[in-house]
Amino acid sequence: MNHGAMNHSAMNQATDRFLALVGDVPASTDPATIRRKSRDFYWYSPILREQLDGLQADCVVTPRTEHDLLAIARAARQSGIFLTARGGGTGNYGQAVPLRGGAIVDMTGLDGLVWLRGDVARVRAGTNMLALDRALRAQGRELRMFPSTKRTATIGGFVCGGSGGIGSVTWGGLRAPGNLLATRVVTMEDEPRAVELRGPDTRIVNHAYGTTGFVTELELPVEPAVDWCDMAVAFPDLTQAARFAHLLATQTGLQKKLVSVMDCRLLPYFAPLRNRVPAGRALVILMMAPAAIEPTRALIAREHGELCYSCNTAEAEDDPGHVPLYELTWNHTTLQVLKKDRSYTYLQTGFPPADALARVAALAAQFPDELLTHLEFLPMEGGMSCAGLPVIRFTDSARLDKIMAAHDAAGISVANPHVYTIEDGGAHRGLSPDLAADKRRFDPAGLLNPGKMRSFEALAGALDGAPNGAGRAAES
Amino acid sequence: MNHGAMNHSAMNQATDRFLALVGDVPASTDPATIRRKSRDFYWYSPILREQLDGLQADCVVTPRTEHDLLAIARAARQSGIFLTARGGGTGNYGQAVPLRGGAIVDMTGLDGLVWLRGDVARVRAGTNMLALDRALRAQGRELRMFPSTKRTATIGGFVCGGSGGIGSVTWGGLRAPGNLLATRVVTMEDEPRAVELRGPDTRIVNHAYGTTGFVTELELPVEPAVDWCDMAVAFPDLTQAARFAHLLATQTGLQKKLVSVMDCRLLPYFAPLRNRVPAGRALVILMMAPAAIEPTRALIAREHGELCYSCNTAEAEDDPGHVPLYELTWNHTTLQVLKKDRSYTYLQTGFPPADALARVAALAAQFPDELLTHLEFLPMEGGMSCAGLPVIRFTDSARLDKIMAAHDAAGISVANPHVYTIEDGGAHRGLSPDLAADKRRFDPAGLLNPGKMRSFEALAGALDGAPNGAGRAAES
Ligand SMILES: Cc1cc2nc3c(=O)[nH]c(=O)nc-3n(C[C@H](O)[C@H](O)[C@H](O)COP(=O)(O)OP(=O)(O)OC[C@H]3O[C@@H](n4cnc5c(N)ncnc54)[C@H](O)[C@@H]3O)c2cc1C
Ligand SMILES: Cc1cc2nc3c(=O)[nH]c(=O)nc-3n(C[C@H](O)[C@H](O)[C@H](O)COP(=O)(O)OP(=O)(O)OC[C@H]3O[C@@H](n4cnc5c(N)ncnc54)[C@H](O)[C@@H]3O)c2cc1C
Structure with a gap:
């Protein structure tokens, strides 16, 4: 120390x-x-x-x-x-x-909903996100996006330390304009005080790891509550799964909250799915709105996918015996693996929209034994693309650097999750300029x-x- | 006859x-x-x-x-x-x-809401779209998209003869999968009967001008009602207006229903705006959700636009003395001109997402006196792009053919609105294959x-x- x-x-x-x-x-x-x-x-x-x-x-x-x-x-x-x-x-x-x-x-003592007015909510920063989502649902609203840690994370911690998650396939990342309207911040100035930061000024605390002040309240857009449906769709291989996921993500007529792609080798770590999906299949995990279910099924059939599992998201979330599929996605994918095998770690990458799928395939081919592809679709640079959260078999940090360098060389940005400073790590976009x-x-x-x-x-x-x-x- | x-x-x-x-x-x-x-x-x-x-x-x-x-x-x-x-x-x-x-x-005698269940409504085909939207609003829902003729058009006529409209910037065109779930159709078979067409089968009647049957009922996804805000933003020139509109259309964090761009020469025909916007300015017309207003204002300021007018959409729609801004957009733009000057007509074009803005500028430059640019942003081919509904000073059909050929040559598709057959006209995508x-x-x-x-x-x-x-x- x-x-x-x-x-x-x-x-x-x-x-x-x-x-x-x-x-x-x-x-x-x-x-x-x-x-x-x-x-x-x-x-x-x-x-x-x-x-x-x-x-x-x-x-x-x-x-x-x-x-x-x-x-x-x-x-x-x-x-x-x-x-x-x-x-x-x-x-x-x-x-x-x-x-x-x-x-x-x-x-976490500073918690609760301050107010809800139409499509905007003001909340205290220490509010647990699942509790918050439930409080909003009681009034017909829901969080626009949440991390896969919804059960344990706070909304303030998400804004100060997170980047996006379930909902981002529609709404983009946490730092996309409009996803955070205002923050109230307690400063450490000579005379500490609470200040209101609105709009672009919220960048001062957004993903700043609490280095610039304490966020006490946040103002966020909140969406009308939707009765989401979890779906798991199997494909013979990763290429077909990724192609379907991209197709689905770009379907503007289908309301969705999550589009994830998983290498077939991840399936054994997914308790709710491993007995339902034939081994060796690549997976697409979805959260779809009720009106989108029938057309999504039609698209799955047309693209020769197999719908292996579907379940109401809220029911899975509320039932202690169930796991909502979002708890297999985003940074939870790696957790599911780590629970069983500590020899893995992960990376965080961003694919440019152009040729995203070709790049995904090339990377997987380059590290066939070490890199287990995991993609989260979300819009980037005005187009639909994906973030990668590949699970990596760890040997040493030199090898990890090599895998990161290979991403770099292929034009895939890496947000290094193996460093603890803001600048070296996660967020490469939307941070405060100084x-x-x-x-x-x-x-x-x-x-x-x-x-x-x-x-x-x-x-x-x-x-x-x-x-x-x-x-x-x-x-x- | x-x-x-x-x-x-x-x-x-x-x-x-x-x-x-x-x-x-x-x-x-x-x-x-x-x-x-x-x-x-x-x-x-x-x-x-x-x-x-x-x-x-x-x-x-x-x-x-x-x-x-x-x-x-x-x-x-x-x-x-x-x-x-x-x-x-x-x-x-x-x-x-x-x-x-x-x-x-x-x-129009076959009208009314059959049922509303969550995010899906079943409606009779002859229902007037404004009446339908109001009936849905009474239950907290609204139409996902409507033509600018909402006041007079029927939902069945929209599906059988239209292509998209207000809402398409978010949900895509009427024929994007998921925007129409089912239709009930009375056939003219040897024994006429009513059949239910679901999902992809709805293509049989979609934009078929009623040549394949009478639509009696439709099942549609309906959205939670939003209290939209009309906004008109002025820019020094068309290039800046188009750039801003594209930027705004790609902002995933800002909920929107309409993003239109208008040549400055259209302003004199727009009664609600002509005294509010300085002459000579290109216009961007928007409909934004309440939570998006503050961040949109911030974006307007950053991009050096001038917000000249804003008004609650529903209030403008309900007040006989007012015009909601959507009645200046889509095919209404041409109508506003034709009301005063019958020497104009129009075209319907589709810009591919790549280089859309450069193509817009090139076309405007090629016909500086005859073509008054009018764009409606909407997603196409997996990216954000725009449809053009340029107002054209009419000389003769040979000249009109020439202008269409110039679009063709520039890689801009034309849906010719000067023909009455399905195949020669409007819809080029999503129609039934045979x-x-x-x-x-x-x-x-x-x-x-x-x-x-x-x-x-x-x-x-x-x-x-x-x-x-x-x-x-x-x-x-
Ligand atoms: C299994 C797992 C899955 C995850 N999934 C996602 C995901 O989907 N998306 C994603 O973005 N992240 C994800 N993460 C990372 C993390 O969960 C998120 O960043 C989460 O939102 C953090 O919330 P928290 O309350 O736990 O924050 P903490 O970990 O407690 O804090 C995060 C940072 O913010 C600071 N901070 C916390 N509260 C405040 C405050 N009120 N004012 C100022 N500073 C504050 C802390 O000092 C710290 O620097 C995941 C992590 C795990 C372990
Ligand atoms: C000012 C103006 C603005 C417009 N804006 C738009 C716009 O924003 N977007 C857009 O897509 N279009 C637009 N249009 C075109 C037109 O308004 C739309 O196509 C509209 O939705 C048609 O609806 P309607 O009830 O008037 O149909 P009609 O004109 O009555 O009919 C359209 C076609 O459908 C057939 N039809 C009608 N009802 C049925 C039925 N129940 N079963 C089978 N066939 C049927 C008719 O035979 C006809 O071929 C506009 C037109 C004008 C004049």
């Missing part, structure tokens, strides 16, 4: 001072709680596992109100301790792992989730001799 | 026999009614005006039920008279003009809307000496 510029006992003193300053805000120094709340799903990556294992905070605070959060922000400024926001802790890149101790700020400037403005002392914004760390190091321990966690 | 194989008095006798056979089905031989119900909007085309002016039916029948319609079908088979279905009579290609007399079958075979099956005696299906007429002529007067109307 590395606490930056402070030594261990100074850090303990600072934590004590911080806890005294936050007053009656619920706080914990219970070691088990701290350990649990300091981790996320970084262990997907054997590389991050080595770098982040064992890193943890010194305490956990759980604000109940924005007022509590402002008290926490002020106390941190006064005591100089680091703060790392945490939602559901489902991030894959160690986004929520505190690199230099300090306090975990558990945002992250470090945003951070200097909202978190001038650099106390929020230290070490995660490389451009700021570099700057801080250059300016005043790494007061915040810039870069040290990475060396530890 | 030409009654095909029968002479005038034989025709009168046949009509009398027909009217006796239909019994108590409401019928009229009032000359003014016949004249009015024998016309549609073919007069948009100076070429069709010459060919179709004066053609009319011998009587009008108005079935109240499917039972009435079956009686009409049987009576026509027994008396040998021609039948031409008519909805709102808003077709642009003389689709509803009887080329060889006989009876107009006014379908129209004549469908017609032989459902209308073996060739009594339905004679002269409109070229492939059948040719066949009939070859087989038995043009018993139905194939091709004669065109000579008249």
Whole structure:
């Protein structure tokens, strides 16, 4: 563990001072709680596992109100301790792992729907996404998109650490204009305060890993609730599955929420499907609206697919004995494999719309034993394309680099999930043009989730001799 | 007027026999009614005006039920008279003009919502589309798409004679799979009957001008009602307007129902806008969902557009003193011009997604004085593109042919609106692969809307000496 510029006992003193300053805000120094709340799903990556294992905070605070959060922000400024926001802790890149101790700020106490007006909802950032979707459904609405971690993730964590998911085949990524209308943010300025960021200004916090402020509320477009239907369709091979998925994804007349493609070798890891789909078949997983079911069946028949499984999505979601098919897709695909076999890891890639299918086939052919194709269709650059979340048999990081380089060479962008800084990792589009400037403005002392914004760390190091321990966690 | 194989008095006798056979089905031989119900909007085309002016039916029948319609079908088979279905009579290609007399079958008596179940509605074909949209809205739903003639057109006429419209920017054309689920059709077989056509089988009647049967009911996907907002945005020139429209149309995060582009010279014909938009500006007309308004405004500002007008669509639609902006778009654009100046006509074109904007600019430059650009954005071939409905200053048909040839040469498809047969005209995609075979099956005696299906007429002529007067109307 590395606490930056402070030594261990100074850090303990600072934590004590911080806890005294936050007053009656619920706080914990219970070691088990701290350990649990300091981790996320970084262990997907054997590389991050080595770098982040064992890193943890010194305490956990759980604000109940924005007022509590402002008290926490002020106390941190006064005591100089680091703060790392945490939602559901489902991030894959160690986004929520505190690199230099300090306090975990558990945002799940700030939850609930603030209001719903027509097709716009205002929600508190710590709201669990399944609970939120259910609250919306009670009023005839639903989330436009959600990660496959809907059961555990928070809406604030999704916006600050995620990129898209179920719904993106129709609505695009989380950062496409219109998918996030506004955020309310508690800053770490000299005088911490809550500010409203609207429209393009939301980029300051969008996918910023909580390095620029705490999101307390979000305003989102919400869709009329649809009674979705899960479908699993089998094809003799990956090429046919991918072609069908692309065809279906471009059918403007068919309302859909999910179009995924899976290599036949993934099937054994999919409990709800493995006894229903003949072995050796490539899979297409769909979520379709009721009115689209009959025409989708007609299209499946015409394209010689076999509909092996269908089920009402909400029923599968509500029944503890069932798994909604979306929990086999997006980053859950890798999880299903990892549950049984830790020798796998994954990548995140983006196929340009032109020749996407040809590129998919070429890549699969190039790494026949190591790369298990997994595609999520979504619109990109004005056309329909797909993201890849291939499951990769891991040997070592040099080999992983080679596989990434092969993607690069084939014109397929890679969002490296084996790094924990914003700039090196996930999001390559739609981020704020100058992250470090945003951070200097909202978190001038650099106390929020230290070490995660490389451009700021570099700057801080250059300016005043790494007061915040810039870069040290990475060396530890 | 030409009654095909029968002479005038034989025709009168046949009509009398027909009217006796239909019994108590409401019928009229009032000359003014016949004249009015024998016309549609073919007069948009100076070429069709010459060919179709004066053609009319011998009587009008108005079935109240499917039972009435079956009686009409049987009576026509027994008396040998021609039948031409008519909805709102808003077709642009003389689709509803009887080329060889006989009876107009006014379908507007078969109206109303049969049922609404979730996202699917079953409706009677003669239902006026505005009335239908209102009935759906009363239950929280709305039409997925409608023509700009919503106020006057019927849903059956739209399916049998139209191609798409407001809503197509999101859902694609009327013939995209999933936009029409089923139709119920009264045939003209030896024993007329009602049959249900589902899914791909609906192609038999889709855009078939009523030549293959009478549609009595339709099953359609219907969308959750949205409180749309009309917006008119001005740009310094057409290129900027088209670029913005394309950008907006490809924004997956912004829910929209209409994206149209208008040459600045069309502005003087647009009553609701001409005093609100500075002269000389190219226009983009939009219908956006409430949640999309703020991000759309942000995009307009970023792209240096000027939002000159905005208004709630439903309010404009309900207020007799107002015009919803969609009544300036699709085929209404030409109508607004024709109301003031009959020297114009129009074309219908389809731009392939690749380089659509460059092709638009090239075409406009090639005919700077004659072609007033008008674009409607909609997805095509898996990408976002646009249809053109350019307003054309008419000189003669040779010149019009030249302008069409220039489109062809530039790789822009033309759906010629100056012909009255299915094959020569409007729809080039999604039609039944063998129209004549469908017609032989459902209308073996060739009594339905004679002269409109070229492939059948040719066949009939070859087989038995043009018993139905194939091709004669065109000579008249
Ligand atoms: C099995 C699995 C499947 C997944 N599927 C998807 C998927 O489909 N799509 C996708 O995009 N991601 C996916 N992810 C990644 C992750 O689930 C999402 O990013 C998720 O939305 C994170 O939410 P969370 O509440 O768990 O956030 P956390 O992991 O708790 O936090 C994420 C980041 O945001 C910060 N943060 C959290 N809350 C706030 C706040 N209120 N204010 C400021 N900063 C905050 C944290 O500091 C952290 O940097 C998946 C991960 C797993 C393990
Ligand atoms: C100002 C204007 C704007 C327009 N805008 C659009 C537009 O946006 N999009 C578009 O696609 N079209 C448009 N059109 C063309 C026309 O409005 C549409 O095709 C319209 O939907 C036709 O409906 P209708 O009820 O008026 O049909 P009609 O004109 O009455 O009939 C159309 C055809 O269908 C047949 N028919 C009608 N009802 C039945 C039935 N129940 N069974 C079998 N056959 C039947 C008729 O015989 C005829 O051949 C426009 C036309 C005008 C004049």
